[in-house]
Amino acid sequence: MKNNNKDGFKVNEEGKQFELHVEGQVAFLEYYREGEKIFLTHTEVPESLRGQGIAARLVKSTFQCAKDNGLTVMPLCSYVMHYVDENPEWGDVLSEGYRM
Secondary structure (H helix, E strand, O other), X not given: OOOOOXXXXXXXXXXXXXXXXXXXXXXXXXXXXXXXXXXXXXXXOOHHHOOOOHHHHHHHHHHHHHHHOOOEEEEOOHHHHHHHHHOHHHHHHEOHHHOO
């Protein structure tokens, strides 16, 4: 998967997670992939970074990465689903059944 690796965003394919490196810490979004579909399963932000919009930045970068790689997103994580509800402009990367 192409990784634009800008602004601290990184695709960790070995660890099966998207990462956002901030202030020496790592927020991550776990995933698994089946063909051209990517299932986003869990978002985690270190406690000291919470409330700063880090999770939103991470999901936005993840969606952009999926789009750049021609992948369809399946949001299984509750935070990702909330993000989709708040940011309908990403509807074009979502799987048909997940369009909001």
